[in-house]
Amino acid sequence: xxxxxxxxxxDIRQNTGSAxxxxxxxxxxxxxxxxxxxxxYLGYAQTLINEWSEEHLTDRLRVxxxxxxxxxxxxxxxxxDLEQVLTTSSDAEQRIQARxxxxxxxxxxxxxxxxxxxxxxxxxxxxxxxxxxxxxxxEARTANPEQAYASLALALVETSKRQRPDSTSxxxxxxxxGDIAAQAGLPQAQVHWHxxxxxxxxxxxxxxxLADWHLAQTNFERVLxxxxxxxTVDTLAxxxxxxxxxxxxxxxxxxxxxxxxxxxxxxxxxxxxxARDAARFLLDVDGQPQEALELxxxxxxxxxxxxxxxxxxxxxxxxxxxxxxxxxxxxxREQGQRDARYPEFEQ
Numbered sequence: 001x002x003x004x005x006x007x008x009x010x011d012i013r014q015n016t017g018s019a020x021x022x023x024x025x026x027x028x029x030x031x032x033x034x035x036x037x038x039x040x041y042l043g044y045a046q047t048l049i050n051e052w053s054e055e056h057l058t059d060r061l062r063v064x065x066x067x068x069x070x071x072x073x074x075x076x077x078x079x080x081d082l083e084q085v086l087t088t089s090s091d092a093e094q095r096i097q098a099r100x101x102x103x104x105x106x107x108x109x110x111x112x113x114x115x116x117x118x119x120x121x122x123x124x125x126x127x128x129x130x131x132x133x134x135x136x137x138x139e140a141r142t143a144n145p146e147q148a149y150a151s152l153a154l155a156l157v158e159t160s161k162r163q164r165p166d167s168t169s170x171x172x173x174x175x176x177x178g179d180i181a182a183q184a185g186l187p188q189a190q191v192h193w194h195x196x197x198x199x200x201x202x203x204x205x206x207x208x209x210l211a212d213w214h215l216a217q218t219n220f221e222r223v224l225x226x227x228x229x230x231x232t233v234d235t236l237a238x239x240x241x242x243x244x245x246x247x248x249x250x251x252x253x254x255x256x257x258x259x260x261x262x263x264x265x266x267x268x269x270x271x272x273x274x275a276r277d278a279a280r281f282l283l284d285v286d287g288q289p290q291e292a293l294e295l296x297x298x299x300x301x302x303x304x305x306x307x308x309x310x311x312x313x314x315x316x317x318x319x320x321x322x323x324x325x326x327x328x329x330x331x332x333r334e335q336g337q338r339d340a341r342y343p344e345f346e347q
Contacts, residue, residue: 019058022048026064033071035202037233039273042071059085059094063101070105073273075302078105096126103134110304112142112335129159129169133176141306142336145184152177171196175206182213183306185340189213208235212307215239216341220247231255234262234277242284256285275299276308279315289318297324306339313344 026045033041049065057065066081082105085098099122106115119134132155140148156173159165165173178192193210196203211226220243227240241259244252263278279295282288293315300312309328316325325344332338332345339345 019052019056019061022052023058023060023064026061026068030064030067030071034204037204037230037236042068046072059089059091059098063094063098066098067101070101070108073302075105075109092125096122099125100130100134103138107137107141108303108305110141110331110335112138116142129155129165129173133173136180137176140180140183145180145338146186149177149180149184149186152180167199171199175203178206178209179306182209182341183339204230204233204236208233208239211236211239215243218246220244224249231258234259234274238277238281238285241281245285260286276303276311280311283311283315283318289315293319293321293324300328306341309337310339310341310344313342317344 026048029041029045029048033039033045045068049061049068052061062081062085066078066085069075069078069081079102082098082102085094086102089095089098099118103115103118103122106112106118115138116135119131119138122134123131132152136148136152152173156165156170156177160170174192174195178189178196181187181189181192190210190213193206193213196206197210200206207226207230211223214220214222214226223239223243227236227243230236231240237255237259241252241255243249244255259281263281266273267278275295276299279292279299282295283292293312296308296312296315300308309332312328313325316322316328329345332342
């Protein structure tokens with residue numbers, strides 16, 4: 001069956017004659033991909049940026065291309081773009097954006113020493129809550145998450161006393177506090193994520209974090225509320241499928257069939273962006289730990305966020321692959337990372 005194009009699919013060539021127009025259009029496409037969960041917008045963005053030769057790329061276009069490449073899990077080319085901007089650009093705004101994007105990329109890949117250096121450089125160039133959040137995230141994953149949480153929470157309070165922070169900085173900080181609180185096992189995690197969702201209900205990352213939190217607490221009805229209407233978003237659909245399976249929900253089989261078909265087609269096309277979601281579905285819904293482990297290992301080579309790490313711990317245990325399990329444990333010890341969501345780490 002042919003895939004149906006999104007309604008009002010964008011005209012990629014419209015109003016992209018200048019670098020500024022192309023940048024504006026590219027940014028809209030990346031934003032649409034993030035807020036809709038529809039990867040086809042990333043394809044549109046890729047087509048657009050491919051029309052620009054290297055010599056005609058502005059700093060802004062290069063940073064946006066790096067953002068797109070990171071979304072497509074093309075991490076090394078993204079890093080190369082960002083490092084080039086930081087090396088050659090005199091545009092302060094684009095250097096700051098490049099620094100923040102690079103710090104996030106290093107965090108995603110578990111390169112915490114490099115991430116901390118980027119966060120400190122960001123703090124020097126752009127002091128405030130965003131830089132403080134950047135540092136807190138890196139420090140939480142390599143030291144004491146409770147202390148990182150307390151420090152960032154205090155920074156938000158102190159900043160708010162002096163002047164009301166802009167909404168972007170405030171919501172960024174609330175989201176980071178939610179992530180660190182979850183790592184530390186603090187119930188405040190859901191409070192911070194809820195605040196972000198009230199202000200920006202189309203933030204799919206935060207919605208998934210909160211839904212996953214409620215799944216862990218066996219608040220299945222809350223999971224269904226948070227994921228209702230998001231069946232086309234892989235991460236949210238898988239969380240919903242797990243909740244339905246555990247509830248014995250009558251609609252469980254239909255959602256599971258749709259997800260199986262979607263993941264199979266994506267693998268056939270070589271376009272499986274969300275290996276974590278496919279692996280989690282195999283582990284928690286289909287009960288295929290060996291197949292889940294293979295995808296989890298593949299995913300962990302590039303992405304080492306907490307949910308990626310826990311999935312690899314869980315799938316290696318379920319598949320009785322002690323060597324892989326020990327490999328992850330060794331890495332966690334090297335990083336000094338502990339996480340309340342890793343009960344498997346303590347075994």
